[in-house]
Amino acid sequence: MTAKMYYDADVSMQPLADKVVAVIGYGSQAHAHAQNMHDSGVNVIIGLREGSGSRAKAEQAGLQVMSIPEATQAADVVALLIPDEEQPKVYAEQMAPHLTAGKTLLFGHGFNVHFGRITPPAEVDVMLVAPKGPGHMLRRVYKEGAGMPGIFAVGQDASGHARDTALAYARAIGCTRAGVLETTFKEETETDLFGEQAVLCGGVTQLIQSGFETLVEAGYQPEIAYFETLHEVKLIVDLIYEKGFEGMRHSISNTAEFGDYVTGPRIVNARTKEEMKQVLADIQSGAFADRFTADYQGGFSHMNEQRGKMRGHQLETVGKELRRKMPFINQEELEV
Numbered sequence: 001m002t003a004k005m006y007y008d009a010d011v012s013m014q015p016l017a018d019k020v021v022a023v024i025g026y027g028s029q030a031h032a033h034a035q036n037m038h039d040s041g042v043n044v045i046i047g048l049r050e051g052s053g054s055r056a057k058a059e060q061a062g063l064q065v066m067s068i069p070e071a072t073q074a075a076d077v078v079a080l081l082i083p084d085e086e087q088p089k090v091y092a093e094q095m096a097p098h099l100t101a102g103k104t105l106l107f108g109h110g111f112n113v114h115f116g117r118i119t120p121p122a123e124v125d126v127m128l129v130a131p132k133g134p135g136h137m138l139r140r141v142y143k144e145g146a147g148m149p150g151i152f153a154v155g156q157d158a159s160g161h162a163r164d165t166a167l168a169y170a171r172a173i174g175c176t177r178a179g180v181l182e183t184t185f186k187e188e189t190e191t192d193l194f195g196e197q198a199v200l201c202g203g204v205t206q207l208i209q210s211g212f213e214t215l216v217e218a219g220y221q222p223e224i225a226y227f228e229t230l231h232e233v234k235l236i237v238d239l240i241y242e243k244g245f246e247g248m249r250h251s252i253s254n255t256a257e258f259g260d261y262v263t264g265p266r267i268v269n270a271r272t273k274e275e276m277k278q279v280l281a282d283i284q285s286g287a288f289a290d291r292f293t294a295d296y297q298g299g300f301s302h303m304n305e306q307r308g309k310m311r312g313h314q315l316e317t318v319g320k321e322l323r324r325k326m327p328f329i330n331q332e333e334l335e336v
C-alpha cells in the first residue's frame with residue numbers, strides 16, 4: 001500500500017469539539033453529513049434558503065435551522081453541500097460576506113474551487129471531504145455501524161491545522177471507519193467526474209439499458225430481461241465488492257466465467273478505453289464543466305430531455321412493478 005490510510009484510531013475529533021459546524025443545504029449529501037455528525041456528537045446547525053421545503057425534515061431530525069447567512073455567521077466550519085451549479089451564486093451573495101478570518105469552508109466535491117467558480121478569501125481554511133458514494137448510502141451505512149470510504153484535501157491552510165479539521169470531519173461523518181486518504185482538489189474533482197460518468201453512473205446504466213433492450217427486442221420477456229440485466233447486477237457487484245474479481249468468478253459457473261473472458265472484451269473494448277481517455281481529457285480541460293454550466297444556464301434543457309426519455313422506458317416501468325413485490329427491497333421513498 002503506498003497511500004497513507006487513516007482509520008478511526010488515527011484521527012481525533014478534538015478539532016471539532018468546541019466548534020459549530022453549519023451544513024448548507026439538506027439534500028443527498030447534506031442530510032447525511034448533518035445527521036452523521038450530530039450522532040457523532042458534533043454541534044451541527046443547518047443553513048437553508050427562505051421557504052425551504054427541507055426545514056421541517058431537518059427540524060424533525062433534531063437539527064436547528066437558520067438562514068444561509070445566519071448559519072455562515074454562527075459557524076466555525078461551513079460545509080457547502082448544495083448542487084455544484086447552484087453554489088457560486090449562493091456563495092457570493094449569502095456566504096462570502098460572513099466568511100471572516102479563522103473560519104473553515106468545506107466542500108463535498110472540488111468542482112467549483114478547481115474550475116475557478118469560487119475563490120475563497122485567503123484568511124479562511126478551505127478543504128474538501130468527499131465520501132465515495134451517494135449521500136443516502138452514507139447515512140444508511142453509518143446507521144448500520146459501517147462506514148463509507150472518503151478522501152480529503154486541503155486547498156488553503158490559513159490556520160496551520162486545516163488537515164486536522166478535515167480528518168476530524170471525515171471521522172464525524174463515518175468515513176474513517178472504512179478508510180480515508182489525502183488528495184488534492186484537482187485529483188478529487190477529475191477522478192470523481194470520471195468515475196461517475198464512465199463507470200458508476202453513465203457506464204453502468206448504459207450497459208444495463210443496452211443489455212435489457214437487446215433481450216427485449218429479440219422477443220424475450222421483459223421481466224426476465226430485468227432480472228438478468230439489472231437486478232442481478234447488485235448480486236454480482238456485491239461479490240466483487242466483498243471479494244474482488246477472483247472471488248466473484250469463484251462463485252459463478254465455469255460457463256459464466258468462460259463467457260466473461262470471451263465476451264467482456266467484445267463489449268468493453270479498446271475503442272471504449274480510447275473513448276474513456278477522451279472523456280478524461282474533456283474533464284481535465286474543463287470542457288465538461290463548461291458544457292454542464294451552459295446547460296444549467298439554459299434551464300437544463302438537455303438534462304430535462306434525458307430525464308423525460310427514461311421515465312417511460314420499459315426498464316423502469318417493469319422494474320417498478322417487480323420491486324414492489326419484493327418486500328426485502330427498501331420500499332420507502334428516500335428520506336430527502
Ligand SMILES: NC(=O)C1=CN([C@@H]2O[C@H](COP(=O)(O)OP(=O)(O)OC[C@H]3O[C@@H](n4cnc5c(N)ncnc54)[C@H](OP(=O)(O)O)[C@@H]3O)[C@@H](O)[C@H]2O)C=CC1
Binds near residue numbers: 081108109133
Ligand atoms: N449526491 C451525492 O451523493 C454526492 C454529492 N457530492 C457533492 O455534494 C454536493 C451536494 O450535492 P447533492 O447532495 O447531490 O445536492 P442536492 O441536489 O441533494 O442538494 C439539494 C439541497 O440543496 C439546496 N439548494 C438547491 N439549490 C439551492 C439554492 N439556490 N439556494 C439554497 N439552497 C439550495 C436544496 O434546498 P431545499 O431543501 O430548500 O430545496 C436542498 O437542501 C455537491 O458538491 C456534490 O458534487 C459529493 C459526493 C456524492
Ligand SMILES: CC(=O)[C@](C)(O)C(=O)O
Binds near residue numbers: 134192196201
Ligand atoms: C455519489 C457520488 O459519489 C457521485 C456519483 O460522485 C455524485 O453523486 O456526484
Ligand SMILES: [Mg+2]
Binds near residue numbers: 131133196
Ligand atoms: Mg463521487
Ligand SMILES: [Mg+2]
Binds near residue numbers: 109192193196
Ligand atoms: Mg460526483
